[in-house]
Amino acid sequence: MTTLTPAALSGLTRCLHCGVRADSVCGVLSNEELASLAAIAEVQSVPRGQAFIEEQSPASAFFNISGGTAKLTRTLPDGRQQITGFVRSGDFLGLAATESFAFGAEAIEPLGICRFPRRRLEALLSRMPHLEHRLLQVACRDLARAQSAMLLLGRKTATERVASFLRDWAADHRPGVEIALPMTRGEIADYLGLTIETVSRILSRLRREGVIDTRGNHTLIVRQARSLAMLAGDEEDDALVCSHRQAASR
Amino acid sequence: MTTLTPAALSGLTRCLHCGVRADSVCGVLSNEELASLAAIAEVQSVPRGQAFIEEQSPASAFFNISGGTAKLTRTLPDGRQQITGFVRSGDFLGLAATESFAFGAEAIEPLGICRFPRRRLEALLSRMPHLEHRLLQVACRDLARAQSAMLLLGRKTATERVASFLRDWAADHRPGVEIALPMTRGEIADYLGLTIETVSRILSRLRREGVIDTRGNHTLIVRQARSLAMLAGDEEDDALVCSHRQAASR
DNA sequence: CGTAGAGTTGAGGGCGGTCAAGTCGTGTGG
DNA sequence: CCACACGACTTGACCGCCCTCAACTCTACG
Numbered sequence: 001m002t003t004l005t006p007a008a009l010s011g012l013t014r015c016l017h018c019g020v021r022a023d024s025v026c027g028v029l030s031n032e033e034l035a036s037l038a039a040i041a042e043v044q045s046v047p048r049g050q051a052f053i054e055e056q057s058p059a060s061a062f063f064n065i066s067g068g069t070a071k072l073t074r075t076l077p078d079g080r081q082q083i084t085g086f087v088r089s090g091d092f093l094g095l096a097a098t099e100s101f102a103f104g105a106e107a108i109e110p111l112g113i114c115r116f117p118r119r120r121l122e123a124l125l126s127r128m129p130h131l132e133h134r135l136l137q138v139a140c141r142d143l144a145r146a147q148s149a150m151l152l153l154g155r156k157t158a159t160e161r162v163a164s165f166l167r168d169w170a171a172d173h174r175p176g177v178e179i180a181l182p183m184t185r186g187e188i189a190d191y192l193g194l195t196i197e198t199v200s201r202i203l204s205r206l207r208r209e210g211v212i213d214t215r216g217n218h219t220l221i222v223r224q225a226r227s228l229a230m231l232a233g234d235e236e237d238d239a240l241v242c243s244h245r246q247a248a249s250r
Numbered sequence: 251m252t253t254l255t256p257a258a259l260s261g262l263t264r265c266l267h268c269g270v271r272a273d274s275v276c277g278v279l280s281n282e283e284l285a286s287l288a289a290i291a292e293v294q295s296v297p298r299g300q301a302f303i304e305e306q307s308p309a310s311a312f313f314n315i316s317g318g319t320a321k322l323t324r325t326l327p328d329g330r331q332q333i334t335g336f337v338r339s340g341d342f343l344g345l346a347a348t349e350s351f352a353f354g355a356e357a358i359e360p361l362g363i364c365r366f367p368r369r370r371l372e373a374l375l376s377r378m379p380h381l382e383h384r385l386l387q388v389a390c391r392d393l394a395r396a397q398s399a400m401l402l403l404g405r406k407t408a409t410e411r412v413a414s415f416l417r418d419w420a421a422d423h424r425p426g427v428e429i430a431l432p433m434t435r436g437e438i439a440d441y442l443g444l445t446i447e448t449v450s451r452i453l454s455r456l457r458r459e460g461v462i463d464t465r466g467n468h469t470l471i472v473r474q475a476r477s478l479a480m481l482a483g484d485e486e487d488d489a490l491v492c493s494h495r496q497a498a499s500r
Numbered sequence: 501c502g503t504a505g506a507g508t509t510g511a512g513g514g515c516g517g518t519c520a521a522g523t524c525g526t527g528t529g530g
Numbered sequence: 531c532c533a534c535a536c537g538a539c540t541t542g543a544c545c546g547c548c549c550t551c552a553a554c555t556c557t558a559c560g
Binding site for chain 2: 072074075076077078080081082084095096097103125126129132133135136139140142143144146147148149150151153154155156190192193233234235236
Binding site: 446 | 506
């Protein structure tokens with residue numbers, strides 16, 4: 001039986017109920033189920049720069065992010081690194097961590113996390129089909145995103161990659177507002193399969209062309225959302241799209 | 251009530267019970283559950299080259315492969331294509347196909363598939379937690395694979411990509427045996443984020459160096475599995491690994 | 501045997517990586 | 531409060547890996 005301090009319990013409920021992001025684990029659990037989860041959960045704080053999942057050790061737990069931002073990484077033995085995703089408040093992670101495929105996770109902002117020991121949560125899942133169903137949805141969404149990332153990494157140019165990243169990160173923000181960009185240029189590069197220099201050059205060019213603006217190194221302002229979307233390469237010009245649809249319907 | 255011909259029912263059971271691959275949907279269903287699945291399943295044959303999931307239409311069904319090989323694709327409007335994976339007998343697919351993220355699937359060998367209408371299967375899932383649990387495992391495995399692919403596409407050199415692909419495709423085959431390679435050079439290129447010419451050049455070089463051999467364009471023989479694994483870049487030389495471990499433990 | 505598509509090989513070019521120098525911004529100690 | 535230092539970022543020059551273009555060969559199939 002695990003005892004939870006009031007603060008930790010509050011963190012846990014926030015963690016499980018955070019409804020900020022539409023895809024979080026929320027609104028699907030009964031009070032009884034919540035209590036079962038609370039019994040195995042452990043609330044932690046992670047300072048910036050600290051890894052909370054190590055590459056070498058097989059992940060022994062699932063995590064839910066209650067605040068801050070973290071990066072998920074895959075690393076080659078010679079040090080080359082690929083960031084497979086950024087996770088924020090409300091995100092659930094650990095599903096992809098099996099014995100055979102190690103991956104790491106590190107805070108890029110001070111992080112609040114909720115830790116669920118793997119075996120205990122898996123045991124609970126068999127009694128909570130709602131939660132398992134939710135996790136399947138989460139995994140499917142992550143899978144779809146990973147496939148988009150594969151398209152980006154395999155077939156997009158450097159400019160398209162940076163534009164795609166900025167567009168996605170700025171999604172559900174209105175044009176003109178300041179958007180926090182907690183990661184470094186190096187982390188953006190590791191996410192997009194580029195180098196720091198290339199990312200920096202392209203950001204400078206987009207700034208020069210008036211598509212985006214920046215306040216310091218960690219604040220982004222989108223000036224021309226439409227241009228950004230065009231540069232991302234996922235959609236063609238409307239005229240072209242129309243002609244394509246006509247061609248397809250023939 | 252759907253009526254199944256004896257041939258179709260035989261295809262379905264083969265489809266659901268195929269135990270060839272350890273990760274297939276098998277051995278977790280009662281006879282009653284099997285009957286429920288059979289009631290909504292539809293067995294189809296797909297000739298080589300034909301798409302059975304179209305990019306444009308949101309996927310309205312799940313599929314289980316009962317024989318042959320297919321490719322899963324993501325395509326940019328200008329025609330650039332990324333193959334996100336190859337699927338074979340026993341594989342389940344459709345999980346990543348949501349309304350917002352279209353992807354396509356096409357047979358590269360004559361294909362036997364088992365089609366499950368999405369809504370009907372989803373309705374069944376709520377009554378069959380075993381199956382939902384199995385699908386979660388499938389999704390997690392796919393997710394881990396997708397992350398490995400991101401590392402490959404983002405950070406590996408052309409030679410490392412080709413070597414990784416050959417090593418993975420030849421996995422669980424003994425060295426020296428002939429391995430079917432049903433996809434074209436162009437499909438390998440689209441999977442690895444390279445061009446046909448680069449793939450061809452690297453295969454020629456590996457052949458010249460005695461690492462692999464080929465019989466025609468669609469048969470592979472691995473001559474030096476260890477060399478192939480080294481070239482893939484995922485593991486270092488043993489000596490180096492040892493020195494690294496010493497450095498890490500300090 | 502002939503044709504069409506797939507694959508191979510070579511020559512040259514460009515995009516993004518590498519190397520290097522300089523600038524900015526933030527925190528720290530005098 | 532300012533001088534300093536360190537790290538993150540920017541910018542430029544150059545280079546190399548892989549792409550592009552092109553010609554040729556091989557394979558499969560009628």
